[in-house]
Amino acid sequence: MNKTARIVASKWFALPLCLAPLFFLSWDYFQALSQLKQESSSPIQQVSDANLTSLLKTDPDEEFEDFSFTVSDEDFHEYTGGSFKQIEEGSTGNENGEDNFSFVVSDDQFDAATEALSLQEGVDQEAFIARKMTESASQVKTGANVNERFLHETGNVAIAYFLIVLCLTPLKKIFSRAKLVSALNRHRRLVGLTVFFYAVLHLILYFDDGLNRLFDEWYLFYIQCGLASFVTLSVLAITSNGRAVRKLGGKRWKKLHRVLYLVIPALLYHKGWAGKASPDQIREALIWFAPMLLLQGVRLTKFFSAKKAS
Amino acid sequence: MTKAPFVRIPKPSELPESEATEESLHRNRREIIKSLGLAAGTSLLAIPGASANAATTGFPTKLNKKYLPPKGTKPTEYKYITGYNNFYEFTTDKYEVRFRANLGWKTEPWTIEIGGHVEKPLKLDVNDLVKEVGIEQRVYRFRCVEAWSMVIPWDGFQLSKLIAKAKPTSKAKYVMFSTFKDEKTALGFKNYPNYDWPYTEGLRMDEAMHDLTFLATGIYGKPIPHQNGAPIRLVVPWKYGYKSIKSIVRIDFTDKQPKTLWNTAGPDEYGFYSNVNPEVDHPRWSQARERAIGTGGFVERIPTLKFNGYEKEVAHLYKGMDLRKFF
Numbered sequence: 071m072n073k074t075a076r077i078v079a080s081k082w083f084a085l086p087l088c089l090a091p092l093f094f095l096s097w098d099y100f101q102a103l104s105q106l107k108q109e110s111s112s113p114i115q116q117v118s119d120a121n122l123t124s125l126l127k128t129d130p131d132e133e134f135e136d137f138s139f140t141v142s143d144e145d146f147h148e149y150t151g152g153s154f155k156q157i158e159e160g161s162t163g164n165e166n167g168e169d170n171f172s173f174v175v176s177d178d179q180f181d182a183a184t185e186a187l188s189l190q191e192g193v194d195q196e197a198f199i200a201r202k203m204t205e206s207a208s209q210v211k212t213g214a215n216v217n218e219r220f221l222h223e224t225g226n227v228a229i230a231y232f233l234i235v236l237c238l239t240p241l242k243k244i245f246s247r248a249k250l251v252s253a254l255n256r257h258r259r260l261v262g263l264t265v266f267f268y269a270v271l272h273l274i275l276y277f278d279d280g281l282n283r284l285f286d287e288w289y290l291f292y293i294q295c296g297l298a299s300f301v302t303l304s305v306l307a308i309t310s311n312g313r314a315v316r317k318l319g320g321k322r323w324k325k326l327h328r329v330l331y332l333v334i335p336a337l338l339y340h341k342g343w344a345g346k347a348s349p350d351q352i353r354e355a356l357i358w359f360a361p362m363l364l365l366q367g368v369r370l371t372k373f374f375s376a377k378k379a380s
Numbered sequence: 381m382t383k384a385p386f387v388r389i390p391k392p393s394e395l396p397e398s399e400a401t402e403e404s405l406h407r408n409r410r411e412i413i414k415s416l417g418l419a420a421g422t423s424l425l426a427i428p429g430a431s432a433n434a435a436t437t438g439f440p441t442k443l444n445k446k447y448l449p450p451k452g453t454k455p456t457e458y459k460y461i462t463g464y465n466n467f468y469e470f471t472t473d474k475y476e477v478r479f480r481a482n483l484g485w486k487t488e489p490w491t492i493e494i495g496g497h498v499e500k501p502l503k504l505d506v507n508d509l510v511k512e513v514g515i516e517q518r519v520y521r522f523r524c525v526e527a528w529s530m531v532i533p534w535d536g537f538q539l540s541k542l543i544a545k546a547k548p549t550s551k552a553k554y555v556m557f558s559t560f561k562d563e564k565t566a567l568g569f570k571n572y573p574n575y576d577w578p579y580t581e582g583l584r585m586d587e588a589m590h591d592l593t594f595l596a597t598g599i600y601g602k603p604i605p606h607q608n609g610a611p612i613r614l615v616v617p618w619k620y621g622y623k624s625i626k627s628i629v630r631i632d633f634t635d636k637q638p639k640t641l642w643n644t645a646g647p648d649e650y651g652f653y654s655n656v657n658p659e660v661d662h663p664r665w666s667q668a669r670e671r672a673i674g675t676g677g678f679v680e681r682i683p684t685l686k687f688n689g690y691e692k693e694v695a696h697l698y699k700g701m702d703l704r705k706f707f
Binding site for chain 2 (some may be wrong): 087102103106156158170171173174179180182183184185186187188189195199202205213214215216217218279280282286287290292314343349
C-alpha cells in the first residue's frame with residue numbers, strides 16, 4: 071500500500087496522465103488537417119475556400135452577378151472542364167463531352183458509403199457501431215467539421231480535469247487516513263493547471279475564425295458563463311505558484327482560490343447548453359457533475375456536523 | 381450519449397476478421413451488378429429497367445446548367461456528404477448515421493401516397509415515378525441550422541412536376557410531407573420519445589411550386605444512400621436543412637399550415653418558414669456564419685447569405701412579410 075501511494079505521489083505518475091489527452095487530441099487533429107490538405111491539392115478541390123470567402127465578402131450587388139444560376143459556356147467550362155474529367159475515372163457522363171457532364175462519384179466511393187452492414191445475432195448494436203466508428207475514423211470523422219469536434223473534445227477534457235480536481239479535496243477530508251488519497255492530493259496544483267491548459271486549447275479553437283464568433287455570440291448566456299469561467303481560471307492559474315502564495319499569504323490565497331466553487335454552476339450551464347441543449351445533453355452534463363457534487367456534499371455535511379460537535 | 385473524447389484510429393493491419401466476410405459478400409454484389417452492366421452495354425447502375433432497385437433508374441444524369449455550384453464553390457467531398465449528417469430517426473450523432481442507417485433498413489420497393497385536397501388520391505412507386513418524369517442533376521448549396529454547410533450535386537426532379545401529376549384542388553394551400561415510422565429499423569423513435577414522430581415537414585403552395593424546390597433520388601450521379609434519405613427526399617435550398625425531409629412516404633395537400641416536427645419541438649427556435657437568414661439568430665447560436673464542411677484549421681467560417689444565396693430567386697415569395705416574426 072505504501073509503495074502504491076509513493077508511486078502515485080510522484081510527478082512522473084501524474085504528469086503523463088495530465089498530458090495524455092493532449093497527445094491523443096493533437097495527433098488526431100493534425101492527422102485530420104493533413105487529410106484536409108491532401109484533399110485540397112487534388113484536382114477536384116482546386117477552387118479554394120479563400121475564393122469563396124472573398125466572393126461572399128464583396129458587396130451584395132456585385133455578389134449577385136456572380137451568383138447567377140445561368141452561366142456562360144465559358145464559366146461552365148471553367149468550373150467543370152478538365153479537372154473534373156480527370157478525377158472521375160471510369161465515371162459515366164464525362165466521356166461524352168461537356169454537354170453530358172454531371173458530377174459522379176466512383177463506384178468505390180459509392181460502395182463505401184452505402185455498404186450494407188450485417189449485425190450478427192448476439193452482438194450488441196452499440197458495441198458494433200462503436201467498432202465501426204473507430205474503424206472509419208480516418209475516413210470521415212477526422213475531416214468533417216474537424217474544428218467543431220475538437221472544440222467539444224478539448225472542452226470536455228478541461229471539464230473532466232476540473233471535476234477531478236474538485237473531487238480531490240473532499241476525498242482527503244472524507245478519507246483523511248488513506249495514504250493513496252493524500253498521495254493524489256499532492257497533484258492538486260498540477261491538475262488545476264491542466265484544467266487551465268485545456269481551457270486555453272478550447273478557447274483557441276473557439277477563435278479559429280478570429281473574433282467573429284465572439285462578436286456573433288457574446289450575448290448568449292452559456293458563452294458568457296464559459297468566458298467568465300475562463301477569466302476566473304486564468305487568475306487562479308497565475309497565482310498557482312509558491313511565490314504567489316507567499317506574497318498573498320496563505321489565508322488570503324486560500325480565500326481567493328475558493329472562487330473556484332463559483333465556476334461549478336457556470337461550467338455546468340456551459341456544458342449543458344453548448345450545442346444542441348437537448349434534454350439528453352443536459353442530462354449528460356448532470357451525470358458528469360454528479361460524482362463531484364456528491365463528494366462535495368458529503369464533505370460539507372461532515373464539516374457542519376464537526377462544527378456542531380465542537 | 382457520452383462519447384469517448386478521442387477516437388483511436390486502427391492501423392490497416394488491425395482490421396477485424398468479420399470485415400473479411402463482409403468484404404467478400406460485398407465484392408460479389410459488385411461483380412454481379414458489373415456483369416449485368418456489361419451485358420447491357422452500359423455502366424453500373426445505368427441498367428435499363430432494373431426495377432429491383434427502386435431508385436436506380438434514371439442514371440446517369442445530366443447536369444442542368446442552370447444550377448451550377450455558385451462561383452468559387454465546389455461540391456463537397458462525397459464522403460462528407462454521406463458520412464456527416466443528421467437523421468434523428470437513427471441517431472443524433474452526425475458521424476454515426478451512415479452506419480445505423482445501413483443495418484438492414486429496406487428502402488425498396490418504396491411507395492409514396494398522395495392525399496388531402498387532390499382530385500384523386502394516388503399511390504406511386506418511386507421507381508415508376510422516376511421513369512415517368514426523368515431526373516437531372518442540380519448543384520445546390522445546403523445550409524444546416526447548426527451553422528455548417530455543404531455544396532451538393534443532387535439528382536432528381538422538380539417537385540412541381542409531381543404536384544402537376546397529383547392535381548391538387550383549389551382548396552390546397554399547403555403541402556405536408558411525412559416520413560416513415562418503423563421502430564424496428566430505427567432506434568430514434570424509442571431513444572428520443574420527446575419528438576413528435578413521424579417526422580413531418582411542410583411548405584406553402586407557392587414555395588412547393590417554385591423552380592428550385594426539388595425531389596432528390598440521387599447524389600453525385602448515384603442513388604441516394606440510406607443515410608441521406610433514400611430513396612426520395614425533399615431539397616429546398618433556401619431553407620435550413622431540416623426542412624428538406626428525408627425518405628418521404630406521404631404527401632398531403634392541406635388548407636391549413638401543417639404542423640412540422642421541429643416547429644412542434646421548439647416553436648421559438650424553429651419556425652415554419654425556416655428561411656436561411658443571417659440576421660435572425662437561433663436563440664442558442666449565431667446564424668451569421670457557417671463552416672463549409674471540408675475546411676478546418678484556422679480557416680475562416682464563411683458568411684451566411686440571406687436565403688442561402690437564392691435571394692434573387694425566392695425573395696418575392698416573402699414580400700411584405702416580417703422575416704423576424706415569420707422566421
